[in-house]
Amino acid sequence: MTEFSVKINVGKGYEVRIGSSLLDDCGNIIAKTTSLCRVAVITDSNVEKLYLDKVIKSLQQAGFDTLSFSFPAGEESKNISTLSDILEFLAENNFSRTDMLIALGGGVTGDITGFAAAVYLRGIRYVQLPTTLLAAVDSSVGGKTAIDLKAGKNLAGAFKQPEIVLCDISTFETLPETEFSNGIAESIKYGILFDKPLFDAFASSDLSSNRLTGDKLTDVIAKCVAHKGRIVELDEFDNGDRRLLNLGHTIGHAIEKCSSFKIQHGHAVAAGMAMIARAGEKKGLTKEGTANEISQALAKYALPIDTDFDIDELNAVTLTDKKRAGKKIALIVPEETGKCIIKTEPVEALREYITLGKGV
Ligand code: ADP
Numbered sequence: 430m431t432e433f434s435v436k437i438n439v440g441k442g443y444e445v446r447i448g449s450s451l452l453d454d455c456g457n458i459i460a461k462t463t464s465l466c467r468v469a470v471i472t473d474s475n476v477e478k479l480y481l482d483k484v485i486k487s488l489q490q491a492g493f494d495t496l497s498f499s500f501p502a503g504e505e506s507k508n509i510s511t512l513s514d515i516l517e518f519l520a521e522n523n524f525s526r527t528d529m530l531i532a533l534g535g536g537v538t539g540d541i542t543g544f545a546a547a548v549y550l551r552g553i554r555y556v557q558l559p560t561t562l563l564a565a566v567d568s569s570v571g572g573k574t575a576i577d578l579k580a581g582k583n584l585a586g587a588f589k590q591p592e593i594v595l596c597d598i599s600t601f602e603t604l605p606e607t608e609f610s611n612g613i614a615e616s617i618k619y620g621i622l623f624d625k626p627l628f629d630a631f632a633s634s635d636l637s638s639n640r641l642t643g644d645k646l647t648d649v650i651a652k653c654v655a656h657k658g659r660i661v662e663l664d665e666f667d668n669g670d671r672r673l674l675n676l677g678h679t680i681g682h683a684i685e686k687c688s689s690f691k692i693q694h695g696h697a698v699a700a701g702m703a704m705i706a707r708a709g710e711k712k713g714l715t716k717e718g719t720a721n722e723i724s725q726a727l728a729k730y731a732l733p734i735d736t737d738f739d740i741d742e743l744n745a746v747t748l749t750d751k752k753r754a755g756k757k758i759a760l761i762v763p764e765e766t767g768k769c770i771i772k773t774e775p776v777e778a779l780r781e782y783i784t785l786g787k788g789v
């Protein structure tokens with residue numbers, strides 16, 4: 430099977446490798462990138478059962494001295510208390526400046542491990558081993574790390590790039606269906622933003638098997654990672670073009686919040702993308718037919734394209750979006766599939782976008 434490598438040129442640069450036996454080989458690959466040291470594998474209770482032994486074995490065979498720490502699976506764990514437990518665990522074990530963390534899991538594990546790496550002893554190295562499609566195409570690349578606060582998600586964090594990212598697609602075989610489609614939504618996002626052929630591949634029958642596997646999957650992930658890498662290289666600290674990656678996210682976050690996070694991130698973003706395209710068309714910003722194209726592609730993967738929450742509810746929670754800069758909001762609007770713009774609007778305009786976006 431084909432293996433892909435994408436170079437991310439941020440800081441000293443790092444490689445994202447996408448393949449199907451990378452967990453088995455992770456020890457040797459990591460040993461070639463970094464000096465041998467102690468490593469602490471941080472994982473959650475689900476992934477621990479499935480993949481921790483394999484990773485520890487590979488690391489030990491390559492000569493690493495290993496520790497592991499597991500926390501209860503779920504977004505509820507992405508908080509200051511788990512972060513504190515990780516930091517105390519490292520300190521109790523005399524973890525030093527030259528030692529390294531390894532995040533084995535989905536976005537929750539990657540985000541909290543990256544943040545621990547950013548602050549422990551004012552910063553140590555870390556590696557990402559994403560085990561969800563969502564983490565593979567999104568959170569494991571680009572160096573955004575975070576925990577949630579009571580007031581909202583991802584409100585405390587740091588920019589901290591990993592040493593290497595190894596994405597082993599064989600781990601996705603155990604992913605529940607809805608977790609997989611979560612990642613598909615963010616993958617389709619890259620098509621809408623930058624890559625008409627990638628979008629068309631999702632929209633056409635080409636990728637229509639419910640569950641992408643093998644070379645088609647590695648190829649799609651490599652394309653998404655390359656797009657993300659290019660944007661992160663342009664705007665590491667999220668003040669400019671990186672905001673494009675928020676396509677579907679303003680309305681999507683509102684849907685997530687209104688559902689008390691019962692609707693998963695990718696699903697909410699899917700509805701947000703379809704809605705902003707619909708609103709864009711009605712406002713004359715988006716080429717006619719685009720909203721339909723986007724909706725059809727998303728619906729093929731059982732992703733939602735609208736929401737039942739009412740306009741007032743959605744608008745109220747959107748006003749607390751942290752992406753908002755003062756009285757303005759940066760909305761990402763498709764001009765057509767493969768091309769989007771950043772439209773800065775007064776916050777009051779949001780209500781109109783939501784209103785126009787609703788109603789299939
Ligand atoms: P993301 O933000 O990437 O969706 P999470 O860290 O929230 O990731 O993970 C989603 C859920 O999927 C969690 O319950 C996690 O334990 C579980 N999970 C992660 N990777 C796998 C996998 N490869 N197989 C089965 N379950 C997994």
Ligand code: ZN
Binds near residue numbers: 567615694698
């Ligand atoms: Zn997202």
